[in-house]
Amino acid sequence: MKDVAILCEGISKRYGTVQAVREVTLALERGQFLALLGPSGCGKTTTLRLLAGFEIPDSGEIAIGGQKVSAPGLFIPPERRRIGMVFQDYALFPHMNVERNIAYGLSRGPEQAARIQEVLELVGLVGLEKRMPHELSGGQQQRVALARALAARPEVVLLDEPFSNLDTGLRVRVRAEVREILARAGATAVFVTHDQEEALSLADQVAVMLNGQLVQCASPEEVLSPPGEPPRSAVRRRGQPTARPGLRGVCTL
């Protein structure tokens, strides 16, 4: 296996009686895009939040960039995980302008201003530094969120339903832009979506989740037509593991 950015081994999380995430194991190479695909309530967002460190897993281990961040008796808080997160509603700080939003994750110093310009160029928002978040369009807000997440050169970028707040016409275009930006930044990304087309068109790897379990993890082509089965069967056949035996809930590359 090459350079591994994310390694999850058997992570589980339950809320009261609800088992939100069950024994999920995955690995992701540096520079690759992983889509967590599934219907709402399947545990994909919880998985993302476990990676980010907003939730503490009940069991299992997580390593980011070769550094163990969560294991029995060990919990690294989100601010020390070297992640960048793009939230569903972008979560731009409404009391700060674009520049200060982006600067928020950077340490103060002479390189700060240069880095802000760099990421603004990357997302194509040069000249809008002084705008407040509410003075931007939805697509621009999303690019600010992306720039903010990328500014400190995180190990991985986590995106929670990144396109659900955009209308359909805009969505396809913005999708391509985001993909392009992430690729140019050389980022490793995990994004959560319930839109099959979105997952298949954006990701290098697609992890399909159902009822808290990982039921399939494969390249988009394989998810479209797994050996001997018609497309999307994994999603239709609730709770059934995919065709390959021995790989239940395990995603390898």
Add this chain to the structure above:
Amino acid sequence: MATVSRPFQVPRPISRSRSQRRLLPPFMLTLPALGVALGMLVPIVYLVIRAASAGERAWLLLLRDRTLSVFLQTVLLAGTTTLISVLIAVPLAWLLVRTDLPLRHFWTVATALPLVIPSYIGGFTVAAALGPRGMLQKILEPLIGVQRLPEIYGFPGALLTLTLFSYPYVLLSIQAGLRGIDPSLEEASRSLGHGPWSTFRRIILPQLRPSIAAGSLLVALYALSDFGAVSLMQFDSFTRVIYMQYQASINRGFAAVMSLALVALTGLVLYSEGRTRGRARYYRSAGGCNRPATLIRLGRWRWPALAFCGLLVLLALMMPLGVMIYWLVQGLSNGEPLRLVWSAALQSIIASGVAAVAAVIAAVPVAVLAVRYSGRLSKWIERSTYIGHALPGLVVALALIFFSINVVRPIYQTFALLIAGYTVLFLPQAVGAIRSSLLQISPRLEEAGRSLGRTPRQVLATITLPMARPGVMAGAALVFLTTMKELPVTLLLSPIGFQTLATRIWSASSEAFWARAAAPALLLVLVSSLPMAFLVLGDRRWRS
């Protein structure tokens, strides 16, 4: 491939027991919040200790007939005040919100304004205007030869004063409730064959029950803990009897025992309101899609409606203002010095300002803990601040006096103790205001801050608090406003020589020097209207 610009840091691991699976609040939040909670407990705990050590005689005094009559009179006063306030507020709120009453916006403001008149100012204006040989009698004598009006002192005066200056609490609560009712419920009822009156009785009134209960609770607590109006009207309710026991200083243990009995009464009222709320559930329609309801045409009924509003505003607003202005002019022409009023105003502003800052500082950790880290500890801490709600000001002041004399003598009769008293009393208001603005901040924003490498403390300082600023400001304004008007704590805990507007008004009006009370009273009403305007306008800005 992402390049690492910062030197690779080895993260410090945080060990946790395996069973611990929730994010714990940071200590810098828990510790101050715990301190605040313990501080809130001091008055009530010390009151219990003091009452327990009061000796058998004090407890036997509690069983006298007189105590029972004080109890019954207090309950009667609070109950009647609440009932009449509701009877005024329900039709008034309906007129203001749902009908085409002429000058609706003017009446909306004018009927809410009596809120800025504290009960002891209201009490003195009622006594000065409607007393046996008051201003009304002076007007009537040359006209119809009235020598003496019926006695106003006692129950009628106390009831009139408390009702006139506390009904806005129910009114505001019911107005908010009416605005929240989905108009389609009403339309559904009308389409099913019910007329306006039947719809009001069967659909609107039941929906309003929580608002009526919440407003009534405020009025009942106001009446139970009022000290100014009952003392001026010489009506023996709990607070007046306790104060006289304390002043006479024959048996201060008995004052403690009586205070405890009063606390039990307020506790009972709070508990029963909580129970009625717990049983019923009321759902609002889905947010955002509420159309404004169509206004009901009053037609000929607008004349009695206008007369009703006019009479109320005349009694609750014009009369007190008129009395104050009349006596101010009288006082000025008789050479009443204004110099003392300015220094008292300054002292009032200083005390209220410091109290507002202290209450907000104490409230922030409690509110953040309650909103972001719900758990048994944070719930317990938040509940402890409600003590300020249940304890009448007079009781807080007495408990703090007992406590400082017996435990921390050096702070007795200091400015610090006065501020502590205000903070205990008004902390719930500050917590409430900050809490509601924190609830509007998406937790995603704080998570975004964490994901960008900031510690919980940095996130609190750079994101949460700046965004909660409107709530913090509103909480401070609210505490400022109520501290300005506060009487019993100021009266009992002020250091010697510390004279605020409230204490000046009190000392003048309790000896019926109306001319001397008028100037500080007018000034107090004016100054406390400013934060009120801020609150009303600020509220409007949030809604839009």
